[in-house]
Amino acid sequence: MYGCEKILYNNTQSTLFGEKTTEQEYLGLVSKQYTFSEAISVLDEVDWDFKDFATQYLTHRFHSYPARFIPQIPLTFIKLFTDEGDTVLDPFCGCGTTIVESFLNNRNSIGNDFNPLATLISKVKTTLVDETEFRYLNRKLSVMKRYLDLDYKRVEDRAEHLPNRKISKIFNKVIISKLEAIRETLLEVKEEGHDDLYDLGRTALSSTIWALVENGNGVNVDDLFLRKVKSMRERLNETAKVVKNIPDVKTINGDSRKLEVETDSIDLIVTSPPYVNALDYYRAHMYNMLWLGMDFDLFRKHEIGGHSHFIANRFRLLSEYLGDMLRSMMEMNRVLTKDKICVIVVGNSSLEYELIESHRFFAEMAGRIGFKPIKTIHRNIDKTKKYTSADVGKIDDEYILVMQKTEDAEVTADDDNFISEIVTEQMTDFSEQIKKVQGTSIRGRMPTKERLLKNIDRISDAIETIPQDIKIKV
Ligand SMILES: C[S@@+](CC[C@H](N)C(=O)[O-])C[C@H]1O[C@@H](n2cnc3c(N)ncnc32)[C@H](O)[C@@H]1O
Incomplete structure (x- = not known):
């Protein structure tokens, strides 16, 4: 088992009387053979906080990357829901955590990201050199x-x-x-x-x-x-x-809303998309990309969750984000084989003092496009570890949404009318909630009541502009 030496080496919990360490117990649990329904129930036995687990072993340490997830998240799903030789996809692969775990466990993988730096790092982490x-x-x-x-x-x-x-x-x-x-x-x-x-x-x-x-x-x-x-x-x-038999790894510098991946070809998806209003990846990587001769303006234009626009009404960022994520999820549905699992890891965000629970929006979308939401797992992020860069702000927990593809979506990801319809429904529900209670995400300084009440009008205005805001920029 790879990483065993690493795990023992990093062991902080005593094994004096032959007790297993938490890491060994975890690996034992996820490495057994299970039926599909057993594997689903094993998800309830995993301690998802993975407190004190080694996360920077082997090539994971090659390059810092904001908002990466810990390797144990993709590892758990790879072990439980795929066999050697299967193909795993991460459509927002970032620095390649899912791809590295697939590689180490003899699964083929595809890593897609619009940031050319992300696909470069992912490729290098999974290319052995003589x-x-x-x-x-x-x-x-x-x-x-x-x-x-x-x-x-x-x-x-x-x-x-x-x-x-x-x-x-x-x-x-x-x-x-x-x-x-x-x-x-x-x-x-x-x-x-x-x-x-x-x-x-x-x-x-x-x-x-x-x-x-x-x-x-x-x-x-x-x-x-x-x-x-x-x-x-x-x-x-x-x-x-x-790694004894080197698996296939493909990295694609492309858009999650139009994946260059074959239909029905993937056995598992594990991914963490950008958050709304949380981090401009292009800003974080401007200098590196510039030095490497990469086009950060192109990336800036197409990156999901960026927030350097819609300054006058921040809720328009939410409808744009929901449209982008719906398209991406429809593409995930298209490329995944029927009955297979798709996992999306995402935290909450905040817009104008309102809490945005992205996982709830995604679970609701799932049912409309051929996915069955199976469970949502909540996990605490170890605050002593620095997963994020200073400008992400504090994100101390996240949600793991587990879905199964039960059928093909009836429409395609480029259907603007469908996207507009679903986003309008979601934004209207969101507006109803905000009418009942405003300021669900106040941290620190209290805004005035008038300011909070304005959110209701802002959301109504944002609903008006959905058909134009959800269009993919050309
Ligand atoms: C939360 S990060 C993923 C981190 C990854 N799980 C890891 O461990 O490194 C989200 C990624 O989405 C990428 N992204 C943003 N817009 C995209 C788009 N339109 N298509 C594909 N990737 C995009 C960003 O470049 C970023 O790498």
């Missing part, structure tokens, strides 16, 4: 280290194109020059035909830039980059010992 390749890379990097040029020749042009001037101060001349030297070395690696190493190097570079943005000046760029590469090499080597 030791001879690493020896070649080391030679290239030692040459680079010797000649790390600081003549600032590329600095001016770079500095001009950095997005936010305040943060650009972190990127002083020395740092820019070093980052550029690393980038050029990686380009040589690509030109010399070592594509997997090029991707691995870009992931290490991106992770280095992330550390710079998070920690500011004082990071020794080239040392940090070289350390990252070294640690990635070690972790891939450890992974190679665990």
